[in-house]
Amino acid sequence: MNRDTPDNRSFLSGKPLRILIGFILVVNGMFPALWILFTSLKTETELTAKPITWLPHAPTLANYLRAFTDQPLILFLFNSFMVAILSTALTLFVSVLAAYALARLQIRGRDLILSAIIAVSTFPLVTLLVPLFEIMRALGLLNTWVALILPYTVLSLPVCTLILVSFFEGIPRDLENSAMIDGCTRIGALFKIVVPLSAPGVFTAGILAFVNAWDEFLLALSFNSNPMLRTLPVGITLYQGEFAFPWPVISAALVVGIVPVAVLIVIFQERVVSGLTSGGIKG
Amino acid sequence: MAIAGETTLAARQDENATKRWVRFLDPSERTLAVLLLMPAALLLALIIVYPVCRLVWTSFHNLSLTSGAPATFAGIENYTLMLEDPVFWETTWNTVLITLITVPGALLVGMALALMANLPFKVKWPVRLSLLIPWALPLSFAGLIFAWFFHSEYGVVNDVFRRLGFEGVIWFNSASWAFAAICLTIVWKTSSFMALIILAGLQTIPHSLYEAAEVDGAGRFRQFFEITLPLLKPSIVVALIFRTITALQTFDIPFTMTRGGPGTSTATLAMYIHQNTVDFLDLGYGSALAVVMFALSMAVTAVYLRMIRAKG
Numbered sequence: 001m002n003r004d005t006p007d008n009r010s011f012l013s014g015k016p017l018r019i020l021i022g023f024i025l026v027v028n029g030m031f032p033a034l035w036i037l038f039t040s041l042k043t044e045t046e047l048t049a050k051p052i053t054w055l056p057h058a059p060t061l062a063n064y065l066r067a068f069t070d071q072p073l074i075l076f077l078f079n080s081f082m083v084a085i086l087s088t089a090l091t092l093f094v095s096v097l098a099a100y101a102l103a104r105l106q107i108r109g110r111d112l113i114l115s116a117i118i119a120v121s122t123f124p125l126v127t128l129l130v131p132l133f134e135i136m137r138a139l140g141l142l143n144t145w146v147a148l149i150l151p152y153t154v155l156s157l158p159v160c161t162l163i164l165v166s167f168f169e170g171i172p173r174d175l176e177n178s179a180m181i182d183g184c185t186r187i188g189a190l191f192k193i194v195v196p197l198s199a200p201g202v203f204t205a206g207i208l209a210f211v212n213a214w215d216e217f218l219l220a221l222s223f224n225s226n227p228m229l230r231t232l233p234v235g236i237t238l239y240q241g242e243f244a245f246p247w248p249v250i251s252a253a254l255v256v257g258i259v260p261v262a263v264l265i266v267i268f269q270e271r272v273v274s275g276l277t278s279g280g281i282k283g
Numbered sequence: 284m285a286i287a288g289e290t291t292l293a294a295r296q297d298e299n300a301t302k303r304w305v306r307f308l309d310p311s312e313r314t315l316a317v318l319l320l321m322p323a324a325l326l327l328a329l330i331i332v333y334p335v336c337r338l339v340w341t342s343f344h345n346l347s348l349t350s351g352a353p354a355t356f357a358g359i360e361n362y363t364l365m366l367e368d369p370v371f372w373e374t375t376w377n378t379v380l381i382t383l384i385t386v387p388g389a390l391l392v393g394m395a396l397a398l399m400a401n402l403p404f405k406v407k408w409p410v411r412l413s414l415l416i417p418w419a420l421p422l423s424f425a426g427l428i429f430a431w432f433f434h435s436e437y438g439v440v441n442d443v444f445r446r447l448g449f450e451g452v453i454w455f456n457s458a459s460w461a462f463a464a465i466c467l468t469i470v471w472k473t474s475s476f477m478a479l480i481i482l483a484g485l486q487t488i489p490h491s492l493y494e495a496a497e498v499d500g501a502g503r504f505r506q507f508f509e510i511t512l513p514l515l516k517p518s519i520v521v522a523l524i525f526r527t528i529t530a531l532q533t534f535d536i537p538f539t540m541t542r543g544g545p546g547t548s549t550a551t552l553a554m555y556i557h558q559n560t561v562d563f564l565d566l567g568y569g570s571a572l573a574v575v576m577f578a579l580s581m582a583v584t585a586v587y588l589r590m591i592r593a594k595g
Contacts, residue, residue: 017569019401022402022410025399025503026410028396029413029417029475030412030413032471033420033428035431036431047437048437051442051445052437066386083336090293093322094323094326095323097319097320098322098323100319101320103314105312105315105316106319113335113555120331121525122528123578124532124576124577125532126532126553126573127333127574127580128334129560130544130556130560130570131333131334131337131570131575132334133560134422135334150330151330153330156330157323157327163516166323186315192502207593211419214421215421216420217423217535217538218553224562233421233424233535234423236423236424236427244540247431250427254427257421257424258420261420262416262419265416265419268375269408269411271416272410272415272419273479273483275482277518277565278479
């Protein structure tokens with residue numbers, strides 16, 4: 001047994017067991033995405049063969065072609081991307097300002113504001129479906145990106161503000177003060193000194209906001225009935241007909257939808273983990 | 284000397300008080316604070332505060348967009364209607380059942396995943412990715428992927444069953460099998476989030492505690508129940524609050540897997556709100572349903588907060 005590792009107290013410390021456990025973890029996390037990848041590469045005939053095959057025998061990219069031609073997948077991707085990126089930008093802008101006020105300025109009721117922010121993040125957005133539907137309808141915003149960008153911004157605002165407050169508090173005040181002595185305004189110091197120094201926190205907050213917006217389904221389904229404005233999660237449900245489920249094509253579209261977020265996660269994995277656990281707790 | 288000392292102290296206190304006071308009144312600082320908080324406050328007012336007030340108002344009115352008639356006061360009619368509506372009871376019960384099954388389920392699976400992921404792996408990124416990918420995967424995607432998993436003819440679940448010599452199950456033709464498939468999917472999707480939070484908690488527990496327990500002869504199980512679990516409690520409670528609130532809002536997975544079928548046997552309250560609002564345009568009734576869900580989630584938060592306070 002491997003008694004020299006620091007963690008020899010754990011239940012299962014032998015090396016073969018550890019490899020087995022690592023395998024279980026990876027299979028649990030990755031198998032669904034891998035299975036969809038395999039399905040997307042199969043032909044319709046292979047898919048309906050019995051017993052089913054696991055790995056595709058004659059991998060084909062035809063399903064990907066159909067995924068892009070059967071439905072305007074490019075448009076879904078574009079809509080999702082624009083809505084997610086614009087709401088991320090807005091979230092970051094609004095939460096940078098609010099977090100700076102909460103971290104630096106003497107505000108009476110600061111703790112009250114912070115607990116209100118936490119309370120907002122436990123708020124079930126679904127319950128606001130009716131009034132938001134009415135507001136967006138009254139403002140003529142149904143079937144626009146804005147109808148989604150505004151709620152998504154509010155969805156991520158609490159988490160991002162909390163992350164940024166803790167980052168801003170870690171930046172020494174002297175740095176801003178000397179910038180201000182050098183003739184910088186306070187807002188100038190915020191964007192030239194504090195924000196760049198908090199770049200890891202801003203990144204983390206941004207990724208959480210992006211993933212929140214990229215994943216959202218209910219509001220996107222309810223507020224945009226125009227097929228040209230569908231986001232990806234909603235658009236993907238359009239591939240299924242009344243009785244027909246073209247599974248290889250749906251799988252190809254799913255793979256196309258998973259890739260951007262997967263890339264983001266692979267690149268920023270450590271940031272995401274630290275963000276999730278530093279006050280950025282959201283299911 | 285004593286008197287002089289007191290005066291200085293008093294003067295200093297006075298000076299401090301004045302400083303604080305001046306600072307608080309400093310118009311530039313206060314205006315700046317208001318200006319900086321304004322965008323957030325405006326957004327919250329537009330997207331949360333006004334809608335909540337509007338929600339309560341609408342729930343006491345007849346407001347249907349199909350008729351085009353203006354809202355008329357209905358008193359508690361929407362609520363009494365709800366009491367006699369079997370679909371309301373069924374969808375609420377489904378929502379509560381999903382919450383009662385998947386929240387503890389995700390906690391247990393997430394705890395197991397976290398304990399496994401906490402082992403000293405030499406290469407850490409595959410483990411981290413295997414927790415992050417399910418977390419980042421949209422719920423609606425998870426619903427579609429698992430609908431394919433549970434496909435009665437070509438699904439991998441039934442394939443494994445058949446290879447093991449069992450009969451395949453026609454998952455989505457029966458209410459209880461469909462419900463089971465939905466719960467399994469939700470547990471898979473949400474346990475990774477639980478695991479990430481618990482894993483972070485695990486990594487803050489100092490090793491010395493276990494070493495001391497080892498010296499005292501405490502076995503692995505006692506160490507888990509007397510060190511690990513109590514120290515993890517804060518992260519577990521926070522994760523549970525958010526998971527329960529989101530479980531009460533369950534929409535994406537049953538919608539993409541079964542559309543609530545067979546019949547309405549797997550429909551949730553959120554799906555019923557969506558149906559009444561977007562499909563039937565009956566905003567009054569939809570609002571009353573939403574008020575019920577709102578009350579449910581407030582009650583849950585209150586219970587958890589009491590738990591935190593009671594045990595310190």
